[in-house]
Amino acid sequence: MLDFLFPKECLVCSKTGLWLCKTCQKNLYPTLPNCYMCKKLSNNFKTHSQCVKANSLESVITLWKYNECSKKLIHNFKYKNRFQVGNFLFSLFESKLKKINFENSLLIPLPSHRKKTLERGFNPTEILCNLIAQKVNAQVNTNFVFKKQENISQASLDYCEREKNVENIFEVNTNLIPKIDKYSKIIIMDDIITTGATISEIAKEINEALGKKVVLKGICLFQGSFRKKKQ
Numbered sequence: 001m002l003d004f005l006f007p008k009e010c011l012v013c014s015k016t017g018l019w020l021c022k023t024c025q026k027n028l029y030p031t032l033p034n035c036y037m038c039k040k041l042s043n044n045f046k047t048h049s050q051c052v053k054a055n056s057l058e059s060v061i062t063l064w065k066y067n068e069c070s071k072k073l074i075h076n077f078k079y080k081n082r083f084q085v086g087n088f089l090f091s092l093f094e095s096k097l098k099k100i101n102f103e104n105s106l107l108i109p110l111p112s113h114r115k116k117t118l119e120r121g122f123n124p125t126e127i128l129c130n131l132i133a134q135k136v137n138a139q140v141n142t143n144f145v146f147k148k149q150e151n152i153s154q155a156s157l158d159y160c161e162r163e164k165n166v167e168n169i170f171e172v173n174t175n176l177i178p179k180i181d182k183y184s185k186i187i188i189m190d191d192i193i194t195t196g197a198t199i200s201e202i203a204k205e206i207n208e209a210l211g212k213k214v215v216l217k218g219i220c221l222f223q224g225s226f227r228k229k230k231q
């Protein structure tokens with residue numbers, strides 16, 4: 001019914017039918033397995049031992065490269081409040097979930113600030129986590145890590161500024177530790193990963209709270225490329 005009243009059309013070329021038509025889907029490029037710290041190839045997206053820092057995640061799986069096409073999808077999902085685009089994105093990666101071991105794991109969507117979630121009416125990564133949890137054996141938690149401080153968009157900043165911009169903006173609800181540390185894995189879900197600063201900052205808070213008893217992993221829809229500015 002909704003489709004009849006508001007027919008879906010390709011967000012890139014406007015052809016009716018899908019949020020991204022079959023032709024435009026060819027412009028979504030799957031990422032090759034790589035280490036999220038150095039972006040060089042690595043089996044199963046594992047962080048290279050030489051790239052590991054104090055709060056690195058064990059691995060961060062990314063699905064597609066961030067480009068003009070991905071931008072259209074994520075922008076409509078996040079900023080135009082078309083949460084149906086979230087369902088569509090999920091349908092594009094659902095088959096890839098089989099390759100991921102979700103045993104005894106907890107999914108944590110990237111926390112958005114309370115104010116922002118209220119404005120938007122939903123947290124985009126929470127929608128994706130709930131869709132994943134319906135298909136695999138994993139739970140979702142949305143109140144263990146929360147965003148205590150609003151920050152400006154990472155996209156507008158350079159490499160060094162991005163680390164500063166996310167510093168201490170997240171907090172862990174320590175009352176929930178007994179409930180959370182029974183999981184052997186925590187998987188943080190984000191939409192776009194570029195420098196990895198945001199996801200590492202969340203990892204820092206979780207590690208401080210749980211004392212590294214839990215393995216931390218990440219799943220991100222899109223991987224952006226970023227060059228460090230020459231000093």
Ligand SMILES: [Zn+2]
Nearest residue numbers: 010013021024
């Ligand atoms: Zn199209």
Ligand SMILES: [Zn+2]
Nearest residue numbers: 035038048051
């Ligand atoms: Zn590496």
